[in-house]
Amino acid sequence: MTRPTDHLGYARTAVAALAVLAAVGFLFAPVAVAQTDTGTFGIDSVDAPGEASVGQEITVEATVENTGGSAANGTVRLDINGSEVDTAETGAVDPNETTTVDLTYTVDGHLPDEADFTVSIGDAEQTGTFTVNRESQFDISITDGPPDSVSAGETVELTAEIENTGGSGETTVSIENDQGTIESRSIELGSGEATEETFSYSTTDRDLGMMDLVVSVADGSDENRSVLVGFSDEEQFAAARTSRDHITVTLAESAVGPNGSVPNGEITLGTDPGTVQWTWNISAFTPENGLYQHRLSVPGSGGIDDTSLVGTTVEVSDTELSDEADLHTVESASFGGWTEDGTLYLPVETVGVTNTSVTDVSLVLAGETVDASLTDPRTVEIDLGTFREEVAPDETTADGFETDGAPVGSASGTSPEIRYLHGEIVLWHPHIEDGVEHTVTVHSIDDAENETSTDATAVRDGAIPVPNDGEAAGANMVTVSVGDLLGEQKVEGPGAETASINATLVDGTTIETDRSLEALSVSSVLIGTESGSTYLSGEDLSIDGERLQVSGVTLEANGGMVELATDAGIVAVQLSPPEGGSIVTTVLFALAMLVGAIVTTVGGFLAGQWKGIHDKVEHTILAAVIIFSVVILAIELVDALGVLSLPVPFDPWGPIGAAVVALFAIGYAGGDKRAGSESDEMGQTGTRQKTTTRHIDITDGTDRINDEVEIEAVRGSGANTDRRTTVTRDGWKKWELPKRKWRFSATLETENRTYTSDPIEADFGRASEPIKLEFDLPDISVTVQDEVRDIRIPDASVRLEANETTETKQTGDGGQVRFDPPPEAETVALVVDHEKYQEATVERELPKDGLNETIELSQRPGQLRVQSRIDGVATGGMNIKIVPEEPALERLYSGEGTKEATTDESGEYVDDRLLVGRYRVSLAPPKQLEHLFETRDDRAVVDQPAETVTLEASFTWSLSAPQRDRIDRIRTELRDVTAKSGVDVAIPQYYASVVETVLDAVESFPERGHYFAEIDADPDTVADATLDAAAEATETISEAMSTKRNLDLFTACSDMSAANVRWTGDFHMKTLIERLNEDPMAARRAFAARADEVADRIDAERGSLSEIAPAREMLERVDIDGSGRGADGIVSVHVAILLLDAIEELFEHRELTERLSRTVF
The missing domain is CATH 2.60.40 (Immunoglobulin-like)
Structure with a gap:
């Protein structure tokens, strides 16, 4: 964000610039003109991006117009934050013509979050801003490199500088050579910060030739230096494994013939005692940098366990050139102990146990008895914590087990080992703890002193990375120590047999x-x-x-x-190979399958006989449970028989398992079918019959009939007739009957006559669609409906009047009622009434085929007014819930549920479309803050005139003890700022009163819950951010009032009468809440605009006052560069604007301007 002083000292034109934000940038209207040497130019428009990233090149397009009377040319200039960055010539432009030029700039990481730009030609200018997007960007350069050449075995050093030209962040700095990464380090740098890192590396025979050392930063730049690694004076020949699959042979120039050829042209590699021998034929070496090198592919390499090349001899035939090198890898580590999830595991043979049938045993380790167990007959399990407590790191011998007999066996199972663990060379020992940092030192590799140390953290229990791993991997003997944990240990190279x-x-x-x-x-x-x-x-x-x-x-x-x-x-x-199955096992397996089939068949028969099973879903569930249970039992039985070993492996989810499931399912289905046949036979005698349930609809051809209807089902004839009846008033019925063919009919009795539906024959055992029984009724059907909400109204009273007779009925859930047509009636009157609606009456002619009428009812007038308050203050934007509390209302609002609404800015909500009646009304604060408010429900009776309900909520949040302590500390710091002896403190006290106002506002937050109900931010977040801003403002005042220029002024004013002038402004809580609800950039734009206004005021007062440093120094230090985009950043900007208000108000107080008028010598 721009500091306000960037605007000071600039000449300001008399004509103001009007900025219009365009979709792709900032477009400015032509409001300024300038006189050049040869004409008059105005800026017509400026097009610039609204945002740009650090390091991005942006283009600002400026269109200028020659408003003079003759052709002219001029220079267009681009300034970023007051500094010129580019210019462009217009060329000759005719009168009243325009031309467009492009100005470019690469965004610097040192710019504030919102940067200013100015486009000008002569005295005409247009300004704007753009947002700077920041990501950390790291550049690396080598400041001190290694020498051009070294001998193998020497150590080289390289120093690199890393600079962050973007935003604050972390990165990884690495150095690597042809063999891979040597070392990586994590660093953290702020924006614009730089640091130096020095790396060292001990060269080996693997580096012979031109070695590139590359330093780099993750996702950033890199730089390299080349070092020629040659032989020492006494060496002429070397062989080294330079990759997983290759060996590189190197000869000194002195070992090669005059024409660069090698005698005999053969290189032989062999192991001692000669179990492996390979020969390569070469015609000549290619000289490079004074060395002759050849890269050889190793036969049989790759895979998990590379060919062990311990003690390999590489020689050139018919010469004395030879070298002994350990070219094996560490992947052939011996099979010893290991650690996993706090447990030490040892192969049983390493502790010499003979009785593996026991489970819990005691292990004698270094004279101490430790409880252990056998997880299987081959593996011993010991609690790792117990092991470390009982056995010292240097006690590596396991003495054996104690079982029911005497201790047996003696072997070592806990010695340190070098291992290849998931791609990393590590030292293994049970006393190395996960996550603990140790200093690991390699003292010697074979007979060569090494002394390479590094601080490393265990990658897991028992494993810590080994430094100099490339050399350690190719050694027979490595001497390693891990701080004071293990002392020096001779660790064999991992060339042991697998x-x-x-x-x-x-x-x-x-x-x-x-x-x-x-x-x-x-x-x-x-x-x-x-x-x-x-x-x-x-x-x-x-x-x-x-x-x-x-x-x-x-x-x-x-x-x-x-x-x-x-x-x-x-x-x-x-x-x-798998053992063959015996005849006994095969017979037992077949017997198990037969028993399973019998069990499922019986289960199916019993399920078919069970009277409680009525439909297919229940029957299917029962079948699945029975078959699944029997399959599980069969699997367990087969596993038990596994000791005998079957001729074909039994996989429960494979083909054999599927065949078993099919066998059991067939058995179940057969039993069920048999039970069904018997049930059919029993049904003929009336003992027990299988039943099912069907849905029956009773309609008049269009709508369901809600009067009492009797349904009859008949099957058989004569003495074997089976007649059953049931009654419904809902227009439908679910009826359970035996699975047979039935003849159905329905009977409806009214006051005037009896109606019978046409009979229907249906099979209850086959079809599943509903059975429909229809009446041909010349009736009067009435539907009652809400005229506004388009719903049918239940419980409405409908009165039929005709021929001086009346009949009254109530609508059902569907809002319908049916009447028989009165005899000889030509017209009827229908009167509809409901307690929640106004009465309605209609008269209609009565056709011979009946009448179907829909009557709409108007709601009875009623109104509900809800007022929301927090701690007695009307609060808008509050969510409210309205729930009906009468059975009639609940039926009318069924399906709609709770009504939710929001109060307006005045804290009110008015609803004039509710049905009259009783409701429960409640207040619902924002969900994320509801734990900070206590609310109470209220009840309302909606009627005319309007019912008013006031919903009160209490804000329960309060300042914490640490927050109150911080307020006290900031007030103490303020007193330190103004408690100066020998100088006048009127102006420092004035600025300090701004911070006092801020602190007073924070202390009032618990009484301002109505504001916090309008935002998403937590009150603690806002309070902490405000205190952060107050502390920063205190520091700003202290720095600004302590400059030499201001101290000289305050000393000169020490003879003036004390003046206790306070800032008259307010914290503006409402404005802060509005800013928290707006785009974060809105607050920043408000700050920038206010800073311009204050800068203008300081310029205006400069001529009438002797000294303006108390205003200028404050303006220079009111800074929001470090503020973020969240709630804390907005609060910081808000407090910064208060300070800008105070700077401008400084000139409104006579007592303070008198001090600014004092001349300082």
């Missing part, structure tokens, strides 16, 4: 191991078959206890290979 476990092939995709796989945390699997190798991870794996299931590949028991990458190292799985 451990193995036994497993049985269940089917083509599933194996079952001899120990639980879940705690091992298997990350990937390598499967080898005759057709090749397949690597699986993620969703392609599924582990359940001892079982591993894979997808996309078929497992083979003979000749197949399976290797698991686990937290305990690489584990080879020894697969055995």
Whole structure:
């Protein structure tokens, strides 16, 4: 946001600029002209973007007009925040003609959130603003690089400067070389801030040749330096593994013949004692930078367990050139202990237990007894916290188990190890705790001293990253210490043989191991078959206890290979084919299936006989429950038989499982069918019959008949006749009858005659659509309806008058009533009355075929006026709820529910369309703030004249103790600002009174709940933001009043009479609430406009006063750059505007202007 002083000192024209905001920028009307050397120009329009991002180039398009009498040319200038950034020449422009020029500018990150721009030609100018969008933007440059060349083994250093030219933010600074990332660091910089980071790296044989060191910031720039890494004086030849699949061989220039060729042109790689040997034929090396290098592909590399190349010798045939290098990877870690979710797991063979049938055992570790358990016959489980309490880090021997007999076995299971854990080289030991930072030091690698330290945080229980991991990975022996935790430990290089476990092939995709796989945390699997190798991870794996299931590949028991990458190292799985099933097992399996079929058949028969089952839905649910239960029992039985091993694996969700479910479903259906046949036979004798329910409608052909109607169902004849009846008054009936064919008819009796419907024959056991019985009635049908709300009115009284006779009936739920036509009547009168409506009467001729009449009723006049108040203050915009409290009203409003409305600005709501009657009225504060208000419901009787209900709510929020303490601290700071000896403090006291007004307003917030009901912001948020703004204003006043110019003035005025002048303005709570409800930018625009006005006033007063520093210094420091876009930012802008008001009012107080008139020497 622009500081107001950016506007000071500029010449202001006599003609004001009129700004019109266009859809794509700011378009300004031609209101200013300027005289150039050769003509007169006016600015016709300016088109500029409304917002731009830091680093973005924007274009401002200016159209100027030559308003003079002859051709002219001029220079158009663009200023951003008072500084010239671009100019453009108009060229020759004829009189009354216009020309358009483009001015460009790249947005600087140091601009405020809302920047000013000015387009001018001569003295004519137009101004506008644009919003600066900020994202952090980091640039990096190398300030101190490494030397041009070093020898392998030397350490190089590089220093880089990182600058944030955007908004505040975090980034990651990294340095990397050809081998990958060396180190990464997180930094945080504010806008415009910069810092330096120094990195160091110890070169190795892997870096021989031209090495590029690249420093970079995430999503930002990078810069690199090249360093030539050569041999030391005594070395001529080296071999190093430079990637997962390649070895690079390097020769010094002195080792190569005069023509650059290598004698014999063969390089041999072999392991000791010669189990692996490869030879590459090369014709010549290509010299580069004084070194001769050749990159060799390693045969058989890749996969989980790379070929172990420990102690590899690489030599050039027929020469003395050779090098011993450890070219293996760490992925062949031995199968030892591992940690998972606070538990230490050890393979049972490492602690020497012989009795694996027990579950809970005691383990003697370093002389201490620790409780343990066997999660399966192959794995020991120990609580990690208990282990750490009982066993010191340097005590690494497990002495064995105590079971019912004597302790047995002795082996080491907790020694430190270097492992490859999910893509990272780590040191493993049970005493390394998750999330704890340790200093990890590599003291030596093989026989070479190293002493590389770093502060690292454990990535999980038992695992912490190893520094210098590239070199540690290729070593036989590494000496490592972890702070004071483990001391120096000799950790063997991970070239040990891969451990193995036994497993049985269940089917083509599933194996079952001899120990639980879940705690091992298997990350990937390598499967080898005759057709090749397949690597699986993620969703392609599924582990359940001892079982591993894979997808996309078929497992083979003979000749197949399976290797698991686990937290305990690489584990080879020894697969055995599935055992064949015995005859006994096969017979038992068949017997289990037969028992299941019998159970479901009996279940189906009993369900068919159960009289409580009436429809297909209930029958289907029961069938599903019975079949599902029996299937589950069968699965459990098969699992129990699994010890005997079936000839074909049983998968409950596979083809065999589906066949079992089908078998049981057929059994159930057969039993149910048999029960149905027997039920049919029983129905003939009247003992028990299967029934169903059908829907029967009674109508006059159009509408349902709401009078009492008797329905009759008849089947059979003579002595076997079955006759049943039922009665309905609702025009419909659900009737339960046996599943047979029935003849249905209905009878309606009136005062004058009896009507019978035509009979209908229907099969109750087959069709499901409703049965319709229709009467041919020459009746009088009346429908009563609300003339406004288009609803039918129940409980209305309808009186039929004809031939000096009357008959009265009440409408039902459908708002209808039916009369028999009076004998010999030619006209009828219908009188309709309802307690909530005005009476209506109609007269109609009576046709011979009856009368169908709809009568609309008008509501009885009534009005409800609701007033909403919070703590006695009328409050608009409040939600209210109106709920009917009479049965008649509830029926009339059924389906509409609670009526909701909102009070107007005066806090009132008037409803003149409610039906007369009793209602409950309640107040509903904003949902997000409802916990801050206590409300009370009220009851109203709507009638004429209007009923007025006042709904009161209490604002329960209050200032917290920390907020009150902060108010006291700010008042103390204010006293410090004005408590100066030897100087006049009238003006500082005047500005301090603005902050006092703000603090008084905050203390009054608990009495101003009616304002907080109008906004979404929480009162605590507004209060805290206001106190933040008050504290900032106090600091602003202190800084402005302490400048040398102001102190000189106040000292010169020390002989003047004390003046206690206070700011006469107000906090303007209502204005603050309006700003909180507006666009956040509206407050900023108001601040900018007010700042311009105050700057103009200071310029105007400059000539009449000796000193304006108390106003100017304050204006320079009233700043909203740091304010955000939320509620806190709007409050900060609001308080800043109050300070601007006070600066302008300074010139209205005689006692203060007298001080500004004092001459300072």
